[in-house]
Amino acid sequence: MANKEPQKILLAHGGGGRLTANLIEKTILPKLANEVLNRLTDGAVLRVNGASLCFTTDSYVVQPLFFNGGDIGKLAVCGTINDLSAMGARPIALSLALIIEEGFPMEILDRVLDSVGRTSQEAGVPVVTGDTKVVESEAADGLFINTAGIGVLLPNVNLSFERIQPGDKIIINGTIGDHGMTILSRRKGIRFDSPLKSDCSALADLTSRILEAVPGVKFMRDPTRGGVAAILNEIAAGAGCDVVIEETALPIDPTVRAAAEMLGLDVLEIANEGKMLMIVASEDAKEVVRICRDHTLGAQAAVIGTVATPQEEGGGIVELLTKIGGRRIVQMPYGRELPRIC
Amino acid sequence: MANKEPQKILLAHGGGGRLTANLIEKTILPKLANEVLNRLTDGAVLRVNGASLCFTTDSYVVQPLFFNGGDIGKLAVCGTINDLSAMGARPIALSLALIIEEGFPMEILDRVLDSVGRTSQEAGVPVVTGDTKVVESEAADGLFINTAGIGVLLPNVNLSFERIQPGDKIIINGTIGDHGMTILSRRKGIRFDSPLKSDCSALADLTSRILEAVPGVKFMRDPTRGGVAAILNEIAAGAGCDVVIEETALPIDPTVRAAAEMLGLDVLEIANEGKMLMIVASEDAKEVVRICRDHTLGAQAAVIGTVATPQEEGGGIVELLTKIGGRRIVQMPYGRELPRIC
Numbered sequence: 122m123a124n125k126e127p128q129k130i131l132l133a134h135g136g137g138g139r140l141t142a143n144l145i146e147k148t149i150l151p152k153l154a155n156e157v158l159n160r161l162t163d164g165a166v167l168r169v170n171g172a173s174l175c176f177t178t179d180s181y182v183v184q185p186l187f188f189n190g191g192d193i194g195k196l197a198v199c200g201t202i203n204d205l206s207a208m209g210a211r212p213i214a215l216s217l218a219l220i221i222e223e224g225f226p227m228e229i230l231d232r233v234l235d236s237v238g239r240t241s242q243e244a245g246v247p248v249v250t251g252d253t254k255v256v257e258s259e260a261a262d263g264l265f266i267n268t269a270g271i272g273v274l275l276p277n278v279n280l281s282f283e284r285i286q287p288g289d290k291i292i293i294n295g296t297i298g299d300h301g302m303t304i305l306s307r308r309k310g311i312r313f314d315s316p317l318k319s320d321c322s323a324l325a326d327l328t329s330r331i332l333e334a335v336p337g338v339k340f341m342r343d344p345t346r347g348g349v350a351a352i353l354n355e356i357a358a359g360a361g362c363d364v365v366i367e368e369t370a371l372p373i374d375p376t377v378r379a380a381a382e383m384l385g386l387d388v389l390e391i392a393n394e395g396k397m398l399m400i401v402a403s404e405d406a407k408e409v410v411r412i413c414r415d416h417t418l419g420a421q422a423a424v425i426g427t428v429a430t431p432q433e434e435g436g437g438i439v440e441l442l443t444k445i446g447g448r449r450i451v452q453m454p455y456g457r458e459l460p461r462i463c
Numbered sequence: 464m465a466n467k468e469p470q471k472i473l474l475a476h477g478g479g480g481r482l483t484a485n486l487i488e489k490t491i492l493p494k495l496a497n498e499v500l501n502r503l504t505d506g507a508v509l510r511v512n513g514a515s516l517c518f519t520t521d522s523y524v525v526q527p528l529f530f531n532g533g534d535i536g537k538l539a540v541c542g543t544i545n546d547l548s549a550m551g552a553r554p555i556a557l558s559l560a561l562i563i564e565e566g567f568p569m570e571i572l573d574r575v576l577d578s579v580g581r582t583s584q585e586a587g588v589p590v591v592t593g594d595t596k597v598v599e600s601e602a603a604d605g606l607f608i609n610t611a612g613i614g615v616l617l618p619n620v621n622l623s624f625e626r627i628q629p630g631d632k633i634i635i636n637g638t639i640g641d642h643g644m645t646i647l648s649r650r651k652g653i654r655f656d657s658p659l660k661s662d663c664s665a666l667a668d669l670t671s672r673i674l675e676a677v678p679g680v681k682f683m684r685d686p687t688r689g690g691v692a693a694i695l696n697e698i699a700a701g702a703g704c705d706v707v708i709e710e711t712a713l714p715i716d717p718t719v720r721a722a723a724e725m726l727g728l729d730v731l732e733i734a735n736e737g738k739m740l741m742i743v744a745s746e747d748a749k750e751v752v753r754i755c756r757d758h759t760l761g762a763q764a765a766v767i768g769t770v771a772t773p774q775e776e777g778g779g780i781v782e783l784l785t786k787i788g789g790r791r792i793v794q795m796p797y798g799r800e801l802p803r804i805c
Contacts (some may be wrong), residue, residue, distance in 0.1 A: 126569070127569065128568065128569050128570070129565075129566050129567065129568055129569060130563045130564070130565060130566060130567040130568075130569065130597055131565060131597070132565050132597050132599065134563070134597045135563070135595060135596045135597025135598070136597075145593075148569065148572065148573060148576065149576055149593065149595070152573075152576040152577055152579065153559070153576070153579065153583065153589075154580075155589040155590070155591065157556070157589060157592075158589065158590060158591050158592065158593070164592045165556065165558075165591035165592040167555065167556055167591065167613065169511065169514050169516065169615060170513055170514035170615075172511050172512035174511065174516075174613070176556060176592055176611075177558070177592050178558035178559070178560045178592055178609065178611055179560065179594045180560045180561075180562050180594055180609060181596075182562060182596050182598050182602075213509065213511070214507065214509055214518060216507075216518060216519070216520035216611050217495070217520070218521065218522045218609050218611075219522075220522050220524060220607055221472045221476070221477070222472070223471075223472060223473060223474050224471050224472060225471065225472040226470065226471055226472075227468070227469065227470050227471060230472065231490060231494075234490065234491055234494040234495070237494065237495065238495045238496075247495075247497040248495045248497070248500060249497065249499040249500050249507035249509065249518060250506045250507040250518055250519050250520055251487075251491065251500070252520050253477060253486060253487065253491070254477045254522045254523075255473070255474050255475075255476045255478075255802065256477070256604060256803060257474065257604075257802060257803070259601070260524075260603070260604035261602070261603050261604065261607070262598060262599075262603065265598075265607065267520065267522060267560050267609040267611075269518075269520055269560075269609075269611030271516070271518060271613065273511060273512075460597065460598070461598060461599070
């Protein structure tokens with residue numbers, strides 16, 4: 122039997138993995154095709170009056186709405202700021218659109234909005250426009266939030282797959298999997314002595330410090346849905362190179378590691394909400410790690426791997442060098458395991 | 464007993480009427496307060512590199528997803544284009560964020576995206592960035608769409624409440640209530656010999672023609688949720704004037720009138736999705752009506768009323784001169800009657 126495309130939307134279509142990529146490439150892009158959208162970065166770059174504007178959008182459907190380290194409101198502000206940061210932009214404004222289920226407690230809405238306001242103020246990125254829709258009881262799951270964001274491209278920044286080449290270093294600003302494991306453990310009712318905490322944070326200050334100081338930064342992407350595994354696969358495919366990461370170099374919180382083992386999950390596939398993967402010229406890697414470690418959001422920054430010469434034409438292979446010296450392929454996640462993580 | 468604020472979100476909080484205004488002013492704005500947001504127009508104006516950018520967002524939760532004259536995809540593109548148009552901007556780019564229920568038929572998603580693509584192409588406003596989330600079966604009602612939009616303010620345009628004064632004319636580009644009555648009749652299973660059809664359309668071309676030709680246009684707003692009644696009340700309150708409209712001057716399709724009577728609704732409170740209310744200096748009214756009538760989206764344009772000297776300090780009263788010469792107050796709708804209209 123032929124390998125048919127699903128006729129209905131599956132949870133995995135939203136998981137940030139292979140099915141999400143299929144849906145976007147086969148169903149969505151052909152209908153909307155235009156030069157800007159086809160670039161498929163985290164957002165679009167528009168030229169207006171000589172300025173390069175970045176524009177991005179994300180909806181947030183996380184369950185539960187509140188978790189250790191954040192809530193849907195903080196997530197909605199940080200997530201869109203981080204998408205703009207990954208493009209090399211300084212975020213200047215956010216929109217906020219709420220879809221609320223009838224009967225939703227006003228007191229909880231209040232807490233979420235407090236969090237939106239506080240996070241946006243701390244990050245210095247105001248919410249300038251909004252919309253509110255209410256749907257009947259049971260037509261939505263409590264509260265969904267969409268934020269769109271506008272940023273201005275930082276001067277002299279040029280982030281693109283094309284600049285990536287073998288020998289470049291792969292850097293992350295800290296431990297991986299914290300956000301996703303916090304949400305999943307909460308949902309499964311698992312508790313640990315040292316509690317899991319989402320890394321949800323706005324990275325614009327950190328990324329702009331790095332971009333202003335280091336011209337050798339070639340690419341950035343925040344590893345949210347699908348985790349580090351999904352983004353490294355996108356990078357390898359986009360750059361036409363292979364990628365090799367080292368298991369011993371990956372910063373992973375011990376509780377996150379224990380939780381992932383308990384639930385049978387690969388930490389590389391788990392979502393982050395305060396992390397940036399950076400591809401940096403080899404000679405600049407040390408400086409980027411130093412800037413990260415000087416920042417509150419980068420104390421555990423590390424070089425986790427290297428871009429490699431492709432083994433096959435076109436590249437695209439992501440390999441993990443294991444602790445015991447083996448090699449395993451890190452695949453693009455399918456996406457099913459982790460719905461409603463953000 | 465004191466008149467207490469509701470402790471839970473009601474459908475009326477999303478209806479575009481009094482409760483929506485309360486929610487925005489008392490719960491949302493205080494948390495997010497900043498100079499741009501507080502202006503509470505249909506969107507925000509941001510200065511970037513000497514250009515004035517307009518930025519707006521809207522979520523679309525309409526049920527049914529398809530209706531005579533449009534669908535949720537067309538609506539999502541037109542609605543955001545119209546918000547930018549009402550600000551006096553030329554729309555330049557849209558974002559598209561989908562929240563899809565698990566199990567949603569791929570074929571229907573395909574049709575909606577076809578419609579998004581076609582509408583955006585016809586209007587010349589590309590979708591440049593997007594996001595897709597999938598939630599579990601029954602966690603959403605099929606499909607919700609958010610679009611945000613960026614526009615560039617047209618040169619020499621100055622639309623604001625402050626310019627409105629007694630004697631100004633109120634113009635609309637055609638019949639009222641078509642969109643809302645089409646949705647509601649479809650939901651109630653009512654059929655008519657001459658079918659109802661939504662007015663869903665993108666107004667940017669019409670509004671830019673008007674704004675380029677007529678400096679005396681002082682204010683524009685698209686009367687969507689809450690209909691003409693809600694917008695006229697906002698205008699009267701914002702301008703500190705009264706407003707008088709004439710029943711005999713209101714363009715209303717006979718089938719829309721019949722449907723509204725049958726369902727016990729006031730056409731003034733019914734949503735439009737292809738209409739613009741314009742406040743115009745008296746001497747320019749004729750020219751604006753002429754430009755509308757020369758356009759496919761303005762054949763039934765009419766002057767429907769006049770801005771009047773306030774009867775009480777601060778103004779804010781909207782009156783309807785009835786066919787038989789009476790006067791009745793047109794109140795801000797409460798909002799309960801019409802959920803999920805857009």
